[in-house]
Amino acid sequence: MSDRNPRMLDNDEFMLETSPRELTQNPLRKIWMPCRNGHIAHRRVCMTNCPTIIVTVGLPARGKTYISKKLTRYLNWIGVPTKEFNVGQYRRECLKIYKSFEFFRPDNEEGLKIRHQCATSALNDVRQYLSIEGGQVAVFDATNTTRERRGTIVKFAEQSGFKVFFVESVCEDPDVIAQNIVQVKLGSPDYIHCDTEEAIEDFMKRIKCYESSYQPLDEVLDRDLSYIKIMDVGRRYLVNRVMDHIQSRIVYYLMNIHITPRSIYLCRHGESDLNIKGRIGGDSGLSARGREFAKSLGEFLQDQNIKDLKVWTSQMKRTIQTAESLGVPYEQWKSLNEINAGVCEEMMYEEIQENFPLEFALRDQDKYRYRYPKGESYEDLVQRLEPVIMELERQENVLVVCHQAVMRCLLAYFLDKTADELPYLKCPLHTVLKLTPMAYGCKVESVYLGVDSVNTHRDRPENVNVQRTTEDALGTVPLHF
Amino acid sequence: MMRGCSSRPKLAQNQDRAVCMTNCPTLIVTVGLPARGKTYISKKLTRYLNWIGVPTREFNVGQYRREFVKIYKSFEFFRPDNEEGLKIRRQCASAALNDVRQYLTEEGGQVAVFDATNTTRERRETIIQFAEQNGFKVFFVESVCEDPDVIQENIVQVKLGSPDYTNCNTEEAVEDFMKRIKCYENSYETLDEVLDRDLSYIKIVDVGQRYLVNRVLDHIQSRIVYYLMNIHITPRSIYLCRHGESELNVKGRIGGDSGLTPGGKKFAKKLSNFIQSQVISDLKVWTSQMKRTIQTAEALSVPYEQWKVLNEIDAGVCEELMYEEIQDHYPLEFALRDQDKYRYRYPKGESYEDLVQRLEPVIMELERQENVLVICHQAVMRCLLAYFLDKTAEELPYLKCPLHTVLKLTPVAYGCKVESICLNVEAVNTHRERPENVEVSRMSEEALLTVPAHQ
Numbered sequence: 028m029s030d031r032n033p034r035m036l037d038n039d040e041f042m043l044e045t046s047p048r049e050l051t052q053n054p055l056r057k058i059w060m061p062c063r064n065g066h067i068a069h070r071r072v073c074m075t076n077c078p079t080i081i082v083t084v085g086l087p088a089r090g091k092t093y094i095s096k097k098l099t100r101y102l103n104w105i106g107v108p109t110k111e112f113n114v115g116q117y118r119r120e121c122l123k124i125y126k127s128f129e130f131f132r133p134d135n136e137e138g139l140k141i142r143h144q145c146a147t148s149a150l151n152d153v154r155q156y157l158s159i160e161g162g163q164v165a166v167f168d169a170t171n172t173t174r175e176r177r178g179t180i181v182k183f184a185e186q187s188g189f190k191v192f193f194v195e196s197v198c199e200d201p202d203v204i205a206q207n208i209v210q211v212k213l214g215s216p217d218y219i220h221c222d223t224e225e226a227i228e229d230f231m232k233r234i235k236c237y238e239s240s241y242q243p244l245d246e247v248l249d250r251d252l253s254y255i256k257i258m259d260v261g262r263r264y265l266v267n268r269v270m271d272h273i274q275s276r277i278v279y280y281l282m283n284i285h286i287t288p289r290s291i292y293l294c295r296h297g298e299s300d301l302n303i304k305g306r307i308g309g310d311s312g313l314s315a316r317g318r319e320f321a322k323s324l325g326e327f328l329q330d331q332n333i334k335d336l337k338v339w340t341s342q343m344k345r346t347i348q349t350a351e352s353l354g355v356p357y358e359q360w361k362s363l364n365e366i367n368a369g370v371c372e373e374m375m376y377e378e379i380q381e382n383f384p385l386e387f388a389l390r391d392q393d394k395y396r397y398r399y400p401k402g403e404s405y406e407d408l409v410q411r412l413e414p415v416i417m418e419l420e421r422q423e424n425v426l427v428v429c430h431q432a433v434m435r436c437l438l439a440y441f442l443d444k445t446a447d448e449l450p451y452l453k454c455p456l457h458t459v460l461k462l463t464p465m466a467y468g469c470k471v472e473s474v475y476l477g478v479d480s481v482n483t484h485r486d487r488p489e490n491v492n493v494q495r496t497t498e499d500a501l502g503t504v505p506l507h508f
Numbered sequence: 509m510m511r512g513c514s515s516r517p518k519l520a521q522n523q524d525r526a527v528c529m530t531n532c533p534t535l536i537v538t539v540g541l542p543a544r545g546k547t548y549i550s551k552k553l554t555r556y557l558n559w560i561g562v563p564t565r566e567f568n569v570g571q572y573r574r575e576f577v578k579i580y581k582s583f584e585f586f587r588p589d590n591e592e593g594l595k596i597r598r599q600c601a602s603a604a605l606n607d608v609r610q611y612l613t614e615e616g617g618q619v620a621v622f623d624a625t626n627t628t629r630e631r632r633e634t635i636i637q638f639a640e641q642n643g644f645k646v647f648f649v650e651s652v653c654e655d656p657d658v659i660q661e662n663i664v665q666v667k668l669g670s671p672d673y674t675n676c677n678t679e680e681a682v683e684d685f686m687k688r689i690k691c692y693e694n695s696y697e698t699l700d701e702v703l704d705r706d707l708s709y710i711k712i713v714d715v716g717q718r719y720l721v722n723r724v725l726d727h728i729q730s731r732i733v734y735y736l737m738n739i740h741i742t743p744r745s746i747y748l749c750r751h752g753e754s755e756l757n758v759k760g761r762i763g764g765d766s767g768l769t770p771g772g773k774k775f776a777k778k779l780s781n782f783i784q785s786q787v788i789s790d791l792k793v794w795t796s797q798m799k800r801t802i803q804t805a806e807a808l809s810v811p812y813e814q815w816k817v818l819n820e821i822d823a824g825v826c827e828e829l830m831y832e833e834i835q836d837h838y839p840l841e842f843a844l845r846d847q848d849k850y851r852y853r854y855p856k857g858e859s860y861e862d863l864v865q866r867l868e869p870v871i872m873e874l875e876r877q878e879n880v881l882v883i884c885h886q887a888v889m890r891c892l893l894a895y896f897l898d899k900t901a902e903e904l905p906y907l908k909c910p911l912h913t914v915l916k917l918t919p920v921a922y923g924c925k926v927e928s929i930c931l932n933v934e935a936v937n938t939h940r941e942r943p944e945n946v947e948v949s950r951m952s953e954e955a956l957l958t959v960p961a962h963q
Contacts, residue, residue: 048806050767050799058814059802246718263701266719269737272876279734282724361862372856401827407816411866421727 055389056406057398077188078157079273081166082180084195086241087234088207090260091196094281095168096467098194101280104440105413106406107163107273110156114169117145125217128232133240150180154187164273165189172241174248181252192274193254194281195244203260204234211466261285280417286464289423290333291441293434294459296345297321298480301373302456305481305507308365308372313348316478320457321352323476327459328353328426337425339363339415346428357428362411365430369402376485376504380497387500391491394450405450408436416440431483434460441469451487456480481507533612534728535639536621537632539650541696542689543662545715546651549736550623551922553649556735559895560868561861562618562728565611569624572600580672583687588695601631605638612644619728620644627696629703636707647729648709649736650699658715659689666921716740735872741919744878745788746896748889749914751800752776753935756828757911760936760962763820763827768803775912775933776807782914782931783808783881792880794818794870801883812883817866820885824857831940831959835952842955846946849905860905863891871895886938889915896924906942911935936962 048061081098083091095111102109119125121141130138146169156162171177177193184191198204208230212218218226244254246265255278256265264282269275297317301309313321328336338355340346341363350357371379371386380387383400390397398404412433419425419437427437431454439449441462454460457480461472482505490499536553538546550566557564574580576596585593601624611617626632632648639646653659663685667673673681699709701720710733711720719737724730752772756764768776783791793810795801796818805812826834826841835842838855845852853859867888874880874892882892886909894904896917909915912935916927937960945954 050803050806052799058797059799061806250718262723263705264719264721266721266737268717272873275738275876278737282721282733283730361865410816418727421730 054385055393055398056396056404057400076271077190078162079164079190079192080153080157080180080184081164081277082171082177082191082193083166083168084171084177084193084244084254085197086172086237087170088204088212088230089196089198090207090286091170091194092168092211093286093467094194094196094257095166097284098277098280099164099166100440100443101416102164102277103443103445104409104416105276106409108161109164109166110162111166111168112149112153112156114142114146114149114167117149118142119216121145128229128236131233131236133236146176150183154183157189158187170237172237174242177252190270190274191253192270192277193244193252194277195254195256197243197256197258198260200259214466255281257281280420283417283420285420287423288464289425291419291424291462292328292426292459293437293454293462294324294426294428295430295434295454295456296340296343296349296428297324297478298456299345302481302483303508305375305377305504306373307376308368308374310343310345312344316457316480317345317349318352320476320478320480321349323457323478324349324459325353327474327476333424335424337422338428339425340428341365341430341433343430346430349428360415362415363427363429363433366405366408366432367399367402369399371399371402375507377501380500384497384500385493388491388493388495391487391500394487395446405432405436406446408432412436442471443468453484456483481505531726533617533644534619535608535612535635535644535646536619536732537626537635537646537648538621538623539626539632539648539699539709540652541627541692542625543659543667543685544651544653545662545741546625546649547623547666548741548922549649549651549712550621552739553732553735554619554621555895555898556871557619557732558898558900559864559871560731561864563616564619564621565617566621566623567604567608567611569597569601569604569622572604573597574671576600583684583691586688586691588691605635609638609642613642625692627692629697632707645725645729646708647725647732648699648707649732650709650711652698652711652713653715655714669921710736712736735875738872738875740875742878743919744880746874746879746917747783747881747914748892748909748917749779749881749883750885750889750909750911751798751804751883752779752933753911754800757936757938758963760830760832760959761828762831763823763829765798765800767799771912771933771935772800772804773807775931775935776804778931778933779804779914780808782929783810788879790879792877793883794880795883796820796885796888798885801885804883815870817870818882818884818888821860821863821887822854822857824854826854826857830962832956835955839952839955840948843946843948843950846942846955849942850901860887860891861901863887867891897926898923908939911938936960 050059051062052059083095085091092113092115095113099109099111118141121144122130129135132138149167149169153165153167157165167180171180181191208227212230213223213226218229221229244252244256250267253268253270253274255267258264261282261284266278269278297313297320299317300311300314301307303314336355338350338353338357340350340357340359342359342361343364346363347359368374371383374382376387386400395405398407416437419427429437432450434454435449435452438444438452438454438460444452457476457478459474459476461474463470463472485505486503488499488503538550540546547568547570550568554564554566573596576599577585584590587593604622604624608620608622612620622635626635636646663682667685668678668681673684676684699707699711705722708723708725708729710722713719716737716739721733724733752768752775754772755766755769756762758769791810793805793808793812795805795812795814797814797816798819801818802814823829826838829837831842841855850860853862871892874882884892887905889909890904890907893899893907893909893915899907912931912933914929914931916929918925918927940960941958943954943958
């Protein structure tokens with residue numbers, strides 16, 4: 028929605044225009060925009076009026092970085108440019124070598140000075156990102172355990188015209204904390220040269236350094252701040268003064284995520300009749316090989332011995348046929364339907380090139396934002412898949428039987444892929460991806476179930492110019508019958 | 509997203525398996541002193557859940573009391589030492605719970621909202637046991653507020669007009685009600701962070717300034733929390749209208765992406781005048797991504813936001829056809845649509861039911877916003893209107909949303925005031941009533957009887 032164009036009217040000029048302007052449809056995104064003398068006057072649609080800085084609060088090993096990274100990944104996926112700034116990283120770059128918890132002692136003047144400098148440096152980068160680089164949200168990830176430090180950040184935000192939203196994580200469950208240390212601290216650069224026992228001992232002492240000065244967000248003293256306090260890994264939440272849409276979405280997201288171990292299985296339907304013919308879209312049934320895959324999928328799942336597996340499909344025949352073969356209940360989601368190719372539905376790439384060479388070229392130029400005439404774009408897909416992602420976050424073990432473009436979108440969310448990478452992610456038929464959340468990311472296991480199929484992946488050709496030859500356009504079309 | 513189902517999860521063998529939001533029914537229980545917005549929340553939540561397809565009903569114990577006691581004399585009825593009163597109130601609560609059980613176990617209800625003060629731990633414990641015995645989940649919604657202005661406003665908006673006070677003047681009513689509140693205050697045990705840590709609940713403090721959320725157990729509770737955290741009571745108005753008359757409109761064709769006719773452009777100008785005359789503070793304007801709504805908004809000379817989800821219903825293979833052509837080429841489809849216009853999905857297109865699902869984020873954002881003008885389309889406007897006016901799935905697809913008419917919706921008391929403003933620019937009629945004969949075997953004439961005139 029934010030087209031960069033040489034001649035953009037700003038809001039003031041926009042408001043001065045009195046006569047109704049002509050509309051022109053952007054050829055790539057199929058968005059109607061007013062134009063005057065061929066120039067586009069385009070208003071960005073903002074989720075927020077001004078940038079937001081999310082500030083984490085909490086003792087070490089309370090999941091602040093986990094939350095920061097996950098939130099950043101989610102916001103970027105839904106199209107809100109977000110970046111995290113981990114003060115610990117700055118400290119590691121400044122200090123080079125971590126010796127021991129002594130660095131964090133509250134009476135260590137040298138340490139305090141360095142940590143203060145690192146926080147300042149990070150805030151400067153935040154300002155740069157939000158004011159100059161087009162960022163919308165910055166996640167400032169540090170302990171921020173004193174009211175004084177938070178006051179500094181609030182002032183900084185006020186001066187720069189940013190909104191502030193605090194995310195505090197409070198937890199006293201020793202098991203959770205121990206698990207946290209094992210998962211993400213032992214492997215930290217700080218502890219590369221320590222054995223497990225030494226590392227844990229040092230880290231516990233590190234936590235102690237913060238405890239005496241910790242001032243949690245207070246219902247009374249901090250009643251004018253906007254924040255969410257997450258208690259005991261999501262058992263309880265305190266939400267104060269949610270100011271706008273983005274904060275509301277952030278709260279909703281944070282209240283739906285959990286850390287219970289589980290796996291998400293993603294795969295496409297079995298090979299379909301239209302797949303074999305090299306045609307896109309449509310609502311065809313499975314080919315013989317597709318049915319074979321469905322059977323193998325059933326066997327694979329039984330071997331995996333998954334507890335309480337939920338199975339989701341789209342409302343298209345080929346995914347439902349695949350799920351039917353599993354012999355377990357499944358849920359149909361219309362929002363999991365394949366991308367709507369509009370006028371190109373059921374065409375071969377060769378036919379698209381023949382009938383709509385301009386469209387075909389535009390798609391190669393910007394596959395993420397390109398919208399098929401009377402159809403959808405990957406960008407549209409992400410929007411309609413957001414409730415699926417939200418529910419996947421709530422659930423535990425789930426198998427999603429979907430489609431190529433849909434699977435690319437879901438995968439991009441879990442693997443933090445950019446909008447440019449997303450439409451070219453490889454999601455071949457008859458292959459299951461098993462995603463298991465691990466530390467700050469996601470482990471991916473790719474399981475090919477050994478049933479042959481056509482390849483439906485078309486790489487971006489070298490020549491994406493509108494005047495390219497047919498050969499250039501069709502150079503990367505995969506084989507089909 | 510999901511369509512609610514009114515029965516337990518079915519096996520995959522059934523065609524068109526509805527997706528369940530909850531495994532077992534849920535009982536939402538309000539908690540709070542009088543005049544804290546419990547009934548407002550109950551009714552709004554019920555309306556929202558029904559609109560997204562979750563069969564929900566509210567059970568207001570005060571109603572049961574009014575039916576029982578017939579004539580309300582004074583606050584004395586609610587005195588904690590009034591044995592007779594206590595007995596009646598307990599009976600009313602039991603009667604209401606029985607109806608809840610009936611609704612959730614026999615009538616296919618998914619959610620029941622039990623609206624009463626429920627201010628003591630003892631009363632809430634009774635309800636929990638009742639729910640456990642019947643296999644219902646319980647979710648408490650407590651409203652806590654000590655702001656005297658808010659309470660005063662509440663009393664003026666919804667208590668003065670209550671059947672309890674028809675024969676009182678304002679001063680008497682307010683005085684009596686304040687004493688009524690006092691009757692509850694001594695025994696009020698608010699949901700406690702420690703004592704009630706095993707319960708699932710949301711505590712709303714000071715009309716949404718702060719929320720405490722404890723143990724959200726499932727999807728529906730998560731959606732309820734999200735909804736409650738987005739609503740507000742700041743006075744505002746929502747304006748709904750369609751685009752100006754379009755080229756395809758005058759040809760009697762549905763869908764497509766055509767531009768405005770001269771009449772449509774005239775409407776857009778008048779809309780601009782109208783909006784200016786309303787002197788609306790901070791009006792947000794939303795359109796779809798179709799040319800005709802954007803052209804309409806352009807005439808307003810104010811910034812507007814384009815939402816793809818506000819696009820008109822996708823008529824699939826019937827896009828840009830006249831009803832006569834649909835009858836000609838797809839008589840079966842045409843009949844099926846008349847049989848169940850809400851659930852009917854065009855081949856390669858959408859149903860009204862699909863529309864509601866994709867409009868849910870619009871409704872959520874409308875709840876967050878204040879003054880908004882939504883320029884949209886016939887089917888879309890019907891869906892939005894049905895939400896605000898609590899229309900059923902059967903009524904929704906036949907709501908009248910004529911061209912060149914603005915509906916101004918202003919929340920008032922427990923509902924919505926509607927003002928219909930026709931901007932006096934002629935336009936075709938695009939409203940097709942349900943014909944008498946919806947049988948597949950019907951004749952063309954019968955099918956096309958209710959098609960509105962066009963060029």
